[in-house]
Amino acid sequence: xxxxxxxxxxxxxxxxxxxxxxxxxxxxxxxxxxxxxxxxxxxxxxxxxxxxxxxxxxxxxxxxxxxxxxxxxxxxxxxxxxxxxxxxxxxxxxxxxxxxxxxxxxxxxxxxxxxxxxxxxxxxxxxxxxxxxxxxxxxxxxxxxxxxxxxxxxxxxxxxxxxxxxxxxxxxxxxxxxxxxxxxxxxxxxxxxxxxxxxxxxxxxxxxxxxxxxxxxxxxxxxxxxxxxxxxxxxxxxxxxxxxxxxxxxxxxxxxxxxxxxxxxxxxxxxxxxxxxxxxxxxxxxxxxxxxxxxxxxxxxxxxxxxxxxxxxxxxxxxxxxxxxxxxxxxxxxxxxxxxxxxxxxxxxxxxxxxxxxxxxxxxxxxxxxxxxxxxxxxxxxxxxxxxxxxxxxxxxxxxxxxxxxxxxxxxxxxxxxxxxxxxxxxxxxxxxxxxxxxxxxxxxxxxxxxxxxxxxxxxxxxxxxxxxxxxxxxxxxxxxxxxxxxxxxxxxxxxxxxxxxxxxxxxxxxxxxxxxxxxxxxxxxxxxxxxxxxxxxxxxxx
Amino acid sequence: xxxxxxxxxxxxxxxxxxxxxxxxxxxxxxxxxxxxxxxxxxxxxxxxxxxxxxxxxxxxxxxxxxxxxxxxxxxxxxxxxxxxxxxxxxxxxxxxxxxxxxxxxxxxxxxxxxxxxxxxxxxxxxxxxxxxxxxxxxxxxxxxxxxxxxxxxxxxxxxxxxxxxxxxxxxxxxxxxxxxxxxxxxxxxxxxxxxxxxxxxxxxxxxxxxxxxxxxxxxxxxxxxxxxxxxxxxxxxxxxxxxxxxxxxxxxxxxxxxxxxxxxxxxxxx
Numbered sequence: 001x002x003x004x005x006x007x008x009x010x011x012x013x014x015x016x017x018x019x020x021x022x023x024x025x026x027x028x029x030x031x032x033x034x035x036x037x038x039x040x041x042x043x044x045x046x047x048x049x050x051x052x053x054x055x056x057x058x059x060x061x062x063x064x065x066x067x068x069x070x071x072x073x074x075x076x077x078x079x080x081x082x083x084x085x086x087x088x089x090x091x092x093x094x095x096x097x098x099x100x101x102x103x104x105x106x107x108x109x110x111x112x113x114x115x116x117x118x119x120x121x122x123x124x125x126x127x128x129x130x131x132x133x134x135x136x137x138x139x140x141x142x143x144x145x146x147x148x149x150x151x152x153x154x155x156x157x158x159x160x161x162x163x164x165x166x167x168x169x170x171x172x173x174x175x176x177x178x179x180x181x182x183x184x185x186x187x188x189x190x191x192x193x194x195x196x197x198x199x200x201x202x203x204x205x206x207x208x209x210x211x212x213x214x215x216x217x218x219x220x221x222x223x224x225x226x227x228x229x230x231x232x233x234x235x236x237x238x239x240x241x242x243x244x245x246x247x248x249x250x251x252x253x254x255x256x257x258x259x260x261x262x263x264x265x266x267x268x269x270x271x272x273x274x275x276x277x278x279x280x281x282x283x284x285x286x287x288x289x290x291x292x293x294x295x296x297x298x299x300x301x302x303x304x305x306x307x308x309x310x311x312x313x314x315x316x317x318x319x320x321x322x323x324x325x326x327x328x329x330x331x332x333x334x335x336x337x338x339x340x341x342x343x344x345x346x347x348x349x350x351x352x353x354x355x356x357x358x359x360x361x362x363x364x365x366x367x368x369x370x371x372x373x374x375x376x377x378x379x380x381x382x383x384x385x386x387x388x389x390x391x392x393x394x395x396x397x398x399x400x401x402x403x404x405x406x407x408x409x410x411x412x413x414x415x416x417x418x419x420x421x422x423x424x425x426x427x428x429x430x431x432x433x434x435x436x437x438x439x440x441x442x443x444x445x446x447x448x449x450x451x452x453x454x455x456x457x458x459x460x461x462x463x464x465x466x467x468x469x470x471x472x473x474x475x476x477x478x479x480x481x482x483x484x485x486x487x488x489x490x491x492x493x494x495x496x497x498x499x500x501x502x503x504x505x506x507x508x509x510x511x512x513x514x515x516x517x518x519x520x521x522x523x524x525x526x527x528x529x530x531x532x533x534x535x536x537x538x539x540x541x542x543x
Numbered sequence: 544x545x546x547x548x549x550x551x552x553x554x555x556x557x558x559x560x561x562x563x564x565x566x567x568x569x570x571x572x573x574x575x576x577x578x579x580x581x582x583x584x585x586x587x588x589x590x591x592x593x594x595x596x597x598x599x600x601x602x603x604x605x606x607x608x609x610x611x612x613x614x615x616x617x618x619x620x621x622x623x624x625x626x627x628x629x630x631x632x633x634x635x636x637x638x639x640x641x642x643x644x645x646x647x648x649x650x651x652x653x654x655x656x657x658x659x660x661x662x663x664x665x666x667x668x669x670x671x672x673x674x675x676x677x678x679x680x681x682x683x684x685x686x687x688x689x690x691x692x693x694x695x696x697x698x699x700x701x702x703x704x705x706x707x708x709x710x711x712x713x714x715x716x717x718x719x720x721x722x723x724x725x726x727x728x729x730x731x732x733x734x735x736x737x738x739x740x741x742x743x744x745x746x747x748x749x750x751x752x753x754x755x756x757x758x759x760x761x762x763x764x765x766x767x768x769x770x771x772x773x774x775x776x777x778x779x780x781x782x783x784x785x786x787x788x789x790x791x792x793x794x795x796x797x798x799x800x801x802x803x804x805x806x807x808x809x810x811x812x813x
Binding site: 071072074 | 584676677678679680
């Protein structure tokens with residue numbers, strides 16, 4: 001039994017109402033305990049003690065990110081190399097770090113739980129293989145559903161009960177934890193060279209199926225199945241000027257259901273075109289603040305090189321046309337698609353400057369930190385290892401204004417960031433990086449330091465520069481094991497994989513099998529991910 | 544001056560990016576000998592592979608057959624490297640200034656993504672001289688590469704600025720996806736010269752088989768070429784440019800991009 005005592009540190013544990021109180025944190029057998037007798041003691045006097053970070057939306061494993069890695073060797077050449085050591089595997093950092101490096105980088109800044117946000121069932125095996133090779137962190141994933149043609153056919157036919165069974169079967173077949181909807185109907189339409197830009201219009205190839213119907217049906221199904229995490233939604237019209245109307249309409253469609261709005265920054269723009277784009281973060285925040293059924297992650301952007309990668313194929317094609325750079329496109333049979341475009345966010349670019357401000361505005365204008373979480377939609381808005389830069393921008397209004405002053409004047413006119421004085425407290429940071437996302441994911445043992453919680457703890461040396469402080473913790477403890485000490489990875493344990501098994505009528509397999517034989521390139525029996533393929537699976541209960 | 548004499552041919556390529564005036568010029572003799580080179584994934588001291596003489600200064604001389612030694616002069620910004628024999632891949636990659644002179648042959652990727660300085664190769668060069676590394680948007684962004692012998696495939700691939708001049712024949716895809724800069728092919732080229740070029744100039748002094756996506760535009764003797772000829776003349780490269788000697792047939796393309804590059808093919812006056 002591993003025992004550990006952390007003494008003298010200022011503890012920030014907002015889930016338990018503890019805000020910078022000096023107290024002991026005891027760990028026994030991988031969990032927080034009331035007391036321990038024996039074991040190592042870490043003297044954290046003068047240091048800050050946080051629960052381990054939880055990333056609710058990232059892209060770190062699977063076919064799409066791997067395609068992005070393959071497409072950007074130039075990024076790997078300039079990235080930080082991870083040399084092979086007796087403890088660590090070789091790898092590269094950069095915009096799309098390799099699998100092992102991803103684990104080291106997350107733990108290296110104190111994040112201990114990460115959720116891969118977009119997994120097609122067809123390539124879920126690949127995703128789980130890569131997650132298996134992502135050490136230290138616990139993980140889970142969301143299965144892509146909103147463009148699955150078998151599901152859309154059922155919605156067209158009005159067969160909601162069968163659709164519910166199908167979704168439940170898909171979740172278990174993919175060994176996922178939640179359901180993700182990306183550009184509902186738009187990716188299916190992309191296969192016809194079209195998109196789904198209005199919520200009420202029929203999806204290409206269907207009469208009765210509209211994006212609104214897909215969204216409301218999936219949100220209802222997720223709630224009916226009692227999944228711990230609500231529908232994880234990437235709205236239609238991502239990135240487009242004037243998309244606020246779509247986003248607000250989508251939020252209205254979701255009234256009465258729970259939903260998590262992914263990378264909200266990309267869905268909060270006004271204006272008619274790229275020249276007139278402006279922030280609509282205040283309007284989004286106003287609606288959001290009044291609707292507690294919703295949570296969101298910021299999807300903030302940071303200036304610099306990155307790779308954009310999303311199942312939203314039509315958007316990526318547009319981005320490719322805008323940039324003239326490389327473009328990758330994947331068609332995942334009847335399920336979804338994917339596009340990959342390397343991208344550079346430039347402070348001198350009006351659109352990018354507005355995007356940068358919108359991400360911060362949402363984090364500052366949404367009142368309740370328990371409902372808005374820190375992400376960059378890694379790697380889309382910037383790599384996850386740059387989160388500490390955003391934390392500093394949230395905590396230091398002078399630094400924020402200094403950065404804002406360097407943006408094009410038009411960008412400053414079209415955003416409200418200059419008027420926002422709010423500065424995040426350490427406790428609020430603990431909420432948006434850990435306690436909040438853990439709660440939104442329904443992970444009761446994560447994001448806090450109460451007795452019985454997973455002993456995922458980060459200890460920071462106090463530093464007035466928040467970016468430096470959150471970028472290089474003194475210790476990171478994962479399930480009671482010290483995995484990072486003095487900036488060095490000390491242990492690389494295998495993390496757990498969270499999965500759920502919602503109930504479904506087993507007759508759904510007999511419905512699916514002939515469809516598979518007809519439409520898929522893979523045999524039905526080879527389709528589901530075997531439980532044995534998952535490293536340290538932990539079955540989480542449905543509500 | 545620092546002299547490095549290769550003791551014996553390494554069994555696998557030796558990665559020695561430390562061999563540059565920037566890295567070695569300011570070091571004392573002991574420090575210089577202890578610099579790290581990689582043989583596969585293992586690190587060794589520089590003096591395990593080279594006899595090291597002298598210390599200090601921005602001039603290096605490499606003696607012996609260094610065909611298995613890679614990355615010499617990587618990223619160098621100043622000084623001079625003289626290589627008495629052959630040299631391995633990636634010579635002067637990412638170089639920003641200074642001069643490298645090779646008496647023998649150079650392997651692939653000489654001057655890859657360089658942005659300044661001069662590389663002169665007296666013998667032959669491999670492929671991808673001045674080219675973009677795989678995945679990069681741009682190759683050479685400045686500087687000059689002079690190859691007196693022949694060169695391999697894809698020289699100047701995606702180059703954006705700078706000059707490459709080759710005295711002997713070059714193989715396929717010279718100036719592939721070229722975005723700017725100038726390539727002088729004095730000894731002819733094999734096929735697909737200038738494929739997907741969007742801008743830039745390729746000057747061929749011998750007849751060349753062009754892609755059908757290059758269209759004949761005119762016969763001309765561009766003024767800028769006389770300036771280039773004068774500059775190259777100071778480097779020992781002779782490029783004809785006088786009307787009484789002949790004219791250049793100008794082909795524009797590559798239309799499949801569509802591009803605004805040009806290939807100038809010299810037609811001597813009969």
